[in-house]
Amino acid sequence: MTQKPYRLYGSEVSLFTGKVRAYLRWKNIPFAEHLSDAQTYKEIIVPRVGFPVIPVMVGPDDETLQDSTDIIDELERRHGEPSIYPSSPRQRLAALLLEVFGDEWLVIPAMHYRWHYNRDWVIREFGRMNMPDARPEEQLEAGEKRAGPFANAALLLGGTPDMHRAIETAYEGFLDELDAHLAVHPYLFGTRPSIGDFGLIGPLYAHQYRDPWTGDHMRKRAPRVAQWVERMQQPPQPLDGEFLPHDEIPETLLPILQRMMREQLPVLADSARQLSAWLAEHPGERVPRAIGMHDFTLEGQTGQRIIRPYSLWMLQRVRDYYRTLEGAEREAVNALLQQVGGEGFQQFEDPPHLLRDGLSVKANGAD
Ligand SMILES: N[C@@H](CCC(=O)N[C@@H](CS)C(=O)NCC(=O)O)C(=O)O
Structure with a gap:
């Protein structure tokens, strides 16, 4: 049996694992995904990285890569064209900006909805991921223990009760804008996903699509966003597609860029x-x-x-x-x-x- 050259340590509940997994699949890079259960944290992740985090990637020379952006950029260097970075200036800048928006801003609604609408489900899910072979009661206990810091992070990132309504209004506005854009283009800048798409897929897959309450909400309110999530996670044609010619920024992206600036x-x-x-x-x-x-x-x-x-x-x-x-x-x-x-x-x-x-x-x- 030939071994896959890359090993991805992470889980389905993890925002940044979803970003790297989507990238690997579109880039058609063979990899094996390993669940980051308690034993993997202890035996692989912490010894290699120095602290508990996912995703972590181990490459063909046993090298360790950590951080979704660094993983993607290293693989872009190794695997070449077609690139997820547009080469023309406006598209490239906008794609980089939208990566920051996905990674560092949509994490606010991602954490808010997870911990305030999907809490019981996600605690059980954390338990299943942490101790896949344990009994349900043990999993629940492990899930509750693991959940504490993450639930607290939802508050630290801004999801305090006085902000819930505003977070939801802003998120729904964003969903409507992205849904309108996706009526015209399959990805942000045409028929090929960009680093901006991979920035957005982290929160929009692992939390907003996959967490049950939030996933229903997305499918009802913004069905094209849900379909884009599915395309991003299971690319129908890896390595395919083009960025729009003439460095075009679709009109439909302007409201999202405005939102980020605001x-x-x-x-x-x-x-x-x-x-x-x-x-x-x-x-x-x-x-x-x-x-x-x-x-x-x-x-x-x-x-x-x-x-x-x-x-x-x-x-x-x-x-x-x-x-x-x-x-x-x-x-x-x-x-x-x-x-x-x-x-x-x-x-x-x-x-x-x-x-x-x-x-x-x-x-x-x-x-
Ligand atoms: N910026 C890092 C973030 C990684 C990250 O926050 N991973 C989460 C799971 S999605 C985690 O393991 N967090 C542990 C912690 O925040 O202590 C990346 O892009 O990989």
């Missing part, structure tokens, strides 16, 4: 200010995953959430790309940003250049 960009801008100050005040210290709390506003309602330095590493990918653009390409991108209220992105005050450090960051040049 909702997420102010949070990223404040995170950058706070991180710059934190780094100045804590020289040589390891940056924690959260550096305090700050305000965020959705649908006119203001709540509180943790300040996540990691989100800035994700945005930095877009900022680094933007900085490489010159002349007509930069003008084209600037015109798009103007159209979607993206002045905050153009004038973004970058923190020191960052390297990823596990689930946080460190300043480039720091030990």
Whole structure:
């Protein structure tokens, strides 16, 4: 029996495993998926990565890759064309932005709906994943233990009771916008999925499609989004499709980009200010995953959430790309940003250049 070259450790309930799995399938890369049960965490994940997290990928030379974005980018380097990164500037920038929106913003409704509408189901599911061979009572106990930090994360990310209505209104608005877009195009930028599609599929598959209450809601309210989720998870033709010609950004994507600029960009801008100050005040210290709390506003309602330095590493990918653009390409991108209220992105005050450090960051040049 030939062994598959890549091993993916993760689970169906995991947002970021769903992102990598969808990518591997579209890219037609042979892989074997291994459930991240308690034993796998103990024997494989923690020894290799140093802390518990999924997804984790082990490659043909026994190398360990962690972080969905790093996994995808390493495989893009190894496996070449067709790429999930559009080569034209407006599409590429928009795709990178939408990856940040999926990974770092849609996690708010993803956690809110999971823990406030699907709680009992997901606790049992956590138990089944953690101890697949145990009795239901043992699984329930394990699920309850595992669930605590994740349920708490729903609150820390902003899902406090005063924000529930606003989170739901914003999410439903986004679903309607994406559904309208998908009436015209099968993926964000044409007939080929992009890194933006893979950013959105994490929350939209593992949580919003698969969790029972939320999945029903998606299928009723935004059936085309549910069909896109199915295409993304089981690509009918891997490696197929094209990005739209002439660097076109479909009109139907503008409301989603506007939403990102309106909702997420102010949070990223404040995170950058706070991180710059934190780094100045804590020289040589390891940056924690959260550096305090700050305000965020959705649908006119203001709540509180943790300040996540990691989100800035994700945005930095877009900022680094933007900085490489010159002349007509930069003008084209600037015109798009103007159209979607993206002045905050153009004038973004970058923190020191960052390297990823596990689930946080460190300043480039720091030990
Ligand atoms: N940015 C990381 C995030 C990975 C992540 O948050 N994974 C979740 C499951 S979907 C997890 O294992 N979290 C553990 C924790 O947050 O401590 C990635 O893209 O892979």
